[in-house]
Structures are given as structure tokens and as C-alpha cells.
Amino acid sequence: MNLTLHIWRQGGPDQPGRMVRYDVKDVNEHSSFLEMLDVLNQQLIEKGDDPIAFDHDCREGICGSCGFVINGEAHGPLPKTTVCQLHMRHFKSGDTLHLEPWRSRAFPVLKDLMVNRSAFDRIIQAGGYISVSTGSAPEANLTPIPKPLADRAFEAAECIGCGACVAQCPNGAANLFTGAKVAHLNLLPQGQAERETRAVGMVEQMEQEGFGSCSNFAECEAVCPKGISIDNIARMNRDYLKAKLQGVNRLVVVGA
Amino acid sequence: MAWFTDFSKAAIGKKAVMAVSGIILFGFVLVHMIGNLHLYEGPGHLDEYGQFLRHMGAPALPPNGALWIARLVLLSAVVLHIWSAWQVTLMNRAARPTDYTYRPQVHTTYAARTMRWGGAIILLFVIYHLLHFTTGTVHPSFEEGAVYHNVVAGFSVWWVSLFYIVAQLALGLHLYHGVWSLFQSLGWSHPRFNLWRNGLAQAFAWIVTLGNISFPIAVLTGLVR
Ligand code: HEM
Ligand code: FES
Numbered sequence: 001m002n003l004t005l006h007i008w009r010q011g012g013p014d015q016p017g018r019m020v021r022y023d024v025k026d027v028n029e030h031s032s033f034l035e036m037l038d039v040l041n042q043q044l045i046e047k048g049d050d051p052i053a054f055d056h057d058c059r060e061g062i063c064g065s066c067g068f069v070i071n072g073e074a075h076g077p078l079p080k081t082t083v084c085q086l087h088m089r090h091f092k093s094g095d096t097l098h099l100e101p102w103r104s105r106a107f108p109v110l111k112d113l114m115v116n117r118s119a120f121d122r123i124i125q126a127g128g129y130i131s132v133s134t135g136s137a138p139e140a141n142l143t144p145i146p147k148p149l150a151d152r153a154f155e156a157a158e159c160i161g162c163g164a165c166v167a168q169c170p171n172g173a174a175n176l177f178t179g180a181k182v183a184h185l186n187l188l189p190q191g192q193a194e195r196e197t198r199a200v201g202m203v204e205q206m207e208q209e210g211f212g213s214c215s216n217f218a219e220c221e222a223v224c225p226k227g228i229s230i231d232n233i234a235r236m237n238r239d240y241l242k243a244k245l246q247g248v249n250r251l252v253v254v255g256a
Numbered sequence: 257m258a259w260f261t262d263f264s265k266a267a268i269g270k271k272a273v274m275a276v277s278g279i280i281l282f283g284f285v286l287v288h289m290i291g292n293l294h295l296y297e298g299p300g301h302l303d304e305y306g307q308f309l310r311h312m313g314a315p316a317l318p319p320n321g322a323l324w325i326a327r328l329v330l331l332s333a334v335v336l337h338i339w340s341a342w343q344v345t346l347m348n349r350a351a352r353p354t355d356y357t358y359r360p361q362v363h364t365t366y367a368a369r370t371m372r373w374g375g376a377i378i379l380l381f382v383i384y385h386l387l388h389f390t391t392g393t394v395h396p397s398f399e400e401g402a403v404y405h406n407v408v409a410g411f412s413v414w415w416v417s418l419f420y421i422v423a424q425l426a427l428g429l430h431l432y433h434g435v436w437s438l439f440q441s442l443g444w445s446h447p448r449f450n451l452w453r454n455g456l457a458q459a460f461a462w463i464v465t466l467g468n469i470s471f472p473i474a475v476l477t478g479l480v481r
Contacts, residue, residue, distance in 0.1 A: 008357075019357055072360040098358035105351050168360065170369075171344075172351030173267075203266055212351030213267030213344040215368065216437040222363035231445050238443025240268050 001027045001093035005040070007052055008100045010109050013116075017109065019098070029089040033076065034059060034066060036088055053112040061085040061225060064160030067167070068113040069100045074164035074223040082162065082225040102167035106174070106209045117163050119209040120177060122254040126205035127198035128181045130190050143189050156184035158226040165220035165228075171212030176220035178206045179233035186239055196243035201250040203240045208253075267347060268441075270340040275438035277337040282431070282460070284330055289467040295480060299404035306403040334382075341375060367433035374430040381423035388416070408475055417472035428465030432457050 003024045010017030027036050034056055041051035057065035061082040068083060070076035076086045091097070099113060107115040145153075157180075165176035182199050185191035191198070214233060221230045263269045291309075294302040312322035362369070384394065389406055392398025397409050411417045435457035439445060474480040 006358075069356060069358075069360075072356060072358045100356055100358065103352055103354050103356055105353050168363075170352075170360070171348035173348075203268055207266045210351060212348040213271065214441075215344075215348070215371065216433070216440045217364035217368050219363050230440065231447075231450065234440050234443045234445030236443075237268050237271075237441060238445070240266070241272055241443060244263050244269060 001029055001088065001091070003027055003036075003091065003093070004096040006096070006098045007112070008109075009052070009112055010101075011050075011111065013108055013110055017112075019100075027088050029087070031088050032059065032084055033070075033086045033088065034084050053110070053114045055114050056084055059084040062160060064162040067102065067162045067164055069098075069102065069167055071098050074102070074167040075162075075225055079222075080225055080227050082160075085225075102163050104163075104166045104172040104211065106172070106211050107163060107166065115163070117161070119211070120161050120163065120174070122209065123174070123178055123202050123205045124181060125254045126250070126252055127194065127201035128185070130185060130194060132190075145189060149187050153184050153187040156180045156187065156228065156232050159184075159224075159228050160226060162225060164223050164225060166211065168219045168223040169212065169214075170217060170219065171215055173214045173220075174206050174209070174211040175214040175233045175236070176224065176228055176230065178202050179230070179236040180228045182239060183232040183235040186235065195239060196246065196248040197251050199236060199239035200243045200248050201252055203236065204250050205254055264340070267344055270343050271441040273336050274340040274344075275441040277333040277340070278434050278438055280329065280333040281337065282435070284333075285427070285431070285464050285468075286460075289464050292471060293467065295404070295407060295471055295474070302404040302407070303402065306401060338375075338379070341372070345372060365433065367429040368437075370426075370429055371433055374426045377423055377426040378430060381419070381426075384419070407471065408481060411472045411475035414476065417476050420472045421469050424465050424468045427468070428461045431464060432461035435460050 005022045005024055006019045007022060008017055009020045022040060024036070024040055027039075031039070034054070037052060037054060044051050054068060055065045057063045059066070061084060064082075066082055066084045067075055070083070075081060075083045076090075078086050078090055101107075101109050101113045102115045102117075104115075106119040107117055110116050159177060159180035161177060163177070166172055166174050169176075182202055185198060186195050216230070216233075218230050221228065264273055291305060292302075294305045309323055310320050314321075317325075367374075387393040388395055388410060392400070392406070395406060395410055396413065398406055411420070436453050439450075439453050471480075
């Protein structure tokens with residue numbers, strides 16, 4: 001199969017970027033999208049050109065490293081699929097594809113299709129953990145957790161932090177990511193001690209990073225490779241508003 | 257005041273302000289529409305209803321007292337609603353400084369995407385509506401207290417009626433996304449009733465919109481004269 005690609009090329013964080021056209025011939029339909037780019041990069045290297053930079057690690061859809069926008073859709077057209085798990089058989093010969101990095105003030109472009117997602121790490125640092133004294137692991141069945149709660153917490157914990165939600169949101173909001181991370185711990189008994197400070201800390205850190213606000217478009221849910229539900233955003237909103245009404249303030253401010 | 261500043265500092269706080277002011281305005285548009293159904297009972301009843309509104313709360317309150325309290329609450333709700341909408345809009349613009357070159361695929365509803373334009377149309381409509389039926393400034397033959405006459409004469413101008421109808425359709429879309437959305441914004445989410453939220457939002461939007469649209473149509477078709 002033959003494809004026409006238009007790819008965002010940008011030399012570095014402070015350099016201007018532009019879309020560059022590449023005509024790719026004889027693409028193997030069994031290759032993944034990233035393998036297709038690997039082949040293109042090999043050809044670029046052989047010609048002495050700069051290969052296209054993109055993030056990737058596991059290539060199994062579980063680490064959250066990969067991701068860019070294909071024809072206006074984060075991770076491409078296949079629902080619940082990361083770009084590393086998207087195979088070329090889902091495209092037709094002759095297709096024209098536009099590849100762009102996640103666009104957000106909080107995710108500055110590092111190079112080509114690669115963005116800096118440290119803002120997500122700082123949101124986690126602001127409360128996305130539970131504080132326990134270290135020592136030997138506690139007995140696993142010590143804390144009973146009702147099955148429906150365990151299921152909902154697990155569904156929230158599926159978030160791999162890829163950033164597709166921010167990329168697709170017309171407002172560049174990170175509420176699905178932060179909502180999933182807040183809800184995951186706030187649903188569980190182990191998360192209760194820090195429930196309020198977690199919600200306030202993570203929400204206010206998200207704000208500080210320069211993400212937009214949620215208009216309840218649900219664009220994020222539609223492109224999330226893990227199918228994280230926007231119910232998690234409602235859970236975060238409830239915990240945040242409750243904590244604020246009780247006058248809870250954040251404990252840590254994570255510097256940018 | 258310091259409390260309010262802190263509460264509404266983050267966008268989630270602003271959206272709570274938007275949702276609560278929206279609930280007040282919902283209550284208003286529903287009651288307003290139901291009250292106007294007196295139009296179908298003839299001149300006496302509608303004018304009497306107008307009288308009743310002016311004398312609500314008597315003798316504890318002076319004439320127009322309750323009416324002015326309601327107006328102040330509504331005005332505060334409108335101010336807070338527009339203020340929060342404006343703030344989050346600025347924030348959202350700033351959050352995506354570089355646009356995609358390829359237009360992003362849309363998965364959301366038409367109603368959700370038109371909240372800003374719809375809101376602006378509603379605001380223009382509200383200003384016109386007050387000048388039309390409350391002060392009579394832009395009305396061809398306004399008579400204080402003659403509510404039935406004012407409505408029939410007002411809607412007999414076809415383009416005025418058309419503007420009312422368009423504005424009510426915009427309101428309907430705003431109500432549809434608004435009702436659904438406020439549950440999300442206030443965190444009122446539960447697997448037991450989440451499936452009902454969409455139906456509730458649609459029913460509410462249809463009832464208010466169809467009720468309101470029926471008035472100009474009734475006058476234009478001569479059903480009410
Ligand atoms: C007066 C002119 C109005 C303007 C300029 C306006 C503007 C807006 C905007 C821009 C939004 C979406 C903001 C966002 O999340 O991005 C919104 C949401 C909303 N509006 Fe309005 N609106 C107006 C009138 C009304 C009226 C009359 C009602 C109710 C009868 C109403 C109820 C709501 C509700 C409930 C929401 C959703 C809040 C949420 O997401 O939780 N609005 N409005
Ligand atoms: S590379 Fe790990 S999820 Fe795609």
C-alpha cells in the first residue's frame with residue numbers, strides 16, 4: 001500500500017515547525033503505525049536526513065509513551081487503541097494522513113511528534129499517591145474492598161497517562177487524566193485519609209500547569225485508548241468542591 | 257468575598273458557579289413558560305396573572321416587592337453565569353496556543369459546541385425581550401398592565417415572532433447541554449441515575465422550548481388574537 005504523509009517537523013522546543021510531505025511506498029499492511037514510521041525513518045537516515053522523532057516504549061499499548069494526532073484524531077481512527085497498536089490494515093492505499101503532536105500549552109513540543117508531558121508527573125506529585133510507612137507488605141486481605149468499588153477503581157487505574165485526552169479536548173483540559181488519578185485512589189479505603197487534600201492538590205496543580213477547563217464535551221472519553229469514563233471527572237469535581245466547601249487547602253505546591 | 261475568590265479560583269469552582277446560576281435560571285425559564293400558558297385562557301386571565309405577580313407577598317411586601325427580589329436574584333445569576341463563562345473561555349483559548357493544521361474530528365454534540373454562541377444569542381434576546389414586553393421601549397403599542405394586548409400586538413409583527421422562535425431554539429440547545437452538563441460539573445454522578453440524565457435534559461429542553469415557541473405561533477396563526 002502507498003500513503004501520502006504530512007508530518008509536523010520541528011527541530012527543537014524553540015524552533016518554528018511546519019508540515020512536511022512524505023510519499024511512502026509499499027507499506028506492509030501487517031506493520032503497526034510506528035513500524036511504518038520506523039521504515040520511513042530508516043529511509044531518511046540512509047538519505048542522510050534527520051529521522052522523525054516520536055515517543056514509544058512498550059509498543060504493547062500499556063506504557064502510555066506513544067501518541068500523536070492522525071487526521072484530527074488522537075491515536076488515530078481506531079477506538080480504544082494506542083498508535084503503537086494501530087495496524088496499517090486499517091488504512092487504504094492512497095490515503096493521505098496528517099500527523100501532528102499533542103497541542104497544548106502545558107505540553108510543549110520537544111521535537112517533531114514528541115511533546116514534554118512532565119506536567120502530568122507534577123499533577124501526580126501533588127497528590128496521586130497514598131502515604132504509608134515502608135516496611136513489610138501488609139497482608140493482602142486485611143482491608144476488605146467491595147467488589148463494585150474495586151472494579152471502578154480498577155477501571156480508573158487503567159489510565160496510562162498518554163495525554164490523548166488533552167490533545168483531543170477543544171479546551172486542552174486534563175480533567176480526564178486528573179479525574180482518573182483522583183478517582184482511582186479516592187474510591188479505595190486506602191485513599192480516604194488524604195481524600196480531600198489529594199483532590200485539592202491535584203486539581204490546583206493541573207490549573208497551575210496551564211491546562212484548560214472542562215466543558216463536558218466528552219471528546220476525551222471518545223479517544224481514550226483505555227476507554228476511561230468521564231464519570232471519573234464527576235467524582236473528582238465532587239471531591240474537589242466538597243473539600244473546598246470545607247476550606248481544605250493544598251499541602252504541596254510542585255514547582256514547574 | 258475572600259472565600260468566594262478562593263472557591264472560584266480553579267475552573268472547577270467557576271463551573272460550579274456556572275451550574276448553580278444555571279439551575280436558578282432553569283427554574284425561572286420553566287416557571288416563566290408555565291405562567292405564560294395563561295395566554296390560552298384569554299385576556300382577563302393573563303392580565304390577572306400579571307397583577308398577581310406585582311402584588312405577590314402583600315401585605316408583608318410593598319407592591320412589586322417580590323417581583324424586585326426575584327429580579328435581583330435573576331440578575332445576580334445572569335452576571336455570575338456570564339462572568340464564569342467568560343473566565344473559562346479565556347482560559348480555554350490560552351490552553352491551546354497552536355491550532356492543529358488538520359481540523360480535529362468531532363465526537364461531541366451540536367448543543368455542546370454551540371454553548372458560547374447560543375449563550376450570546378440568548379443574552380441579546382433577553383435584552384430585546386425586556387425592552388419589548390417589560391419597558392415597552394421597542395413595542396409598537398405598549399400599554400402598562402395590558403399584558404394580553406401587548407403579547408398579541410407584539411407577536412403580530414412577523415419578524416419579531418421569528419426572532420423569538422430562533423432565540424427559543426438556541427435556548428433549547430443551551431438547556432439540553434446545560435442540564436446534562438451540570439450533573440457532571442457538580443459531581444452528581446451515580447451509575448444508578450446516569451442513564452436518566454440525557455433523557456431528563458432532553459425532556460426539560462423540549463418542554464420549555466415547545467411551550468415558549470407556541471406563543472408567537474399561536475398569535476401568527478390567529479389562534480390567539
Ligand atoms: C444570558 C446569557 C447566557 C450566556 C452568555 C450563557 C453562556 C454559557 C456558556 C458559554 C456556557 C458553557 C461554558 C463552558 O463550560 O465552556 C454555559 C453553560 C450553561 N448554561 Fe448558560 N448562558 C446564558 C444563559 C443561560 C440560561 C438562560 C440558562 C438556564 C435557563 C443557562 C444555563 C446553563 C447551564 C446549566 C450551563 C452548564 C453549566 C455546567 O456545565 O455545569 N444559561 N452558559
Ligand atoms: S508505546 Fe507503550 S503504549 Fe504505545
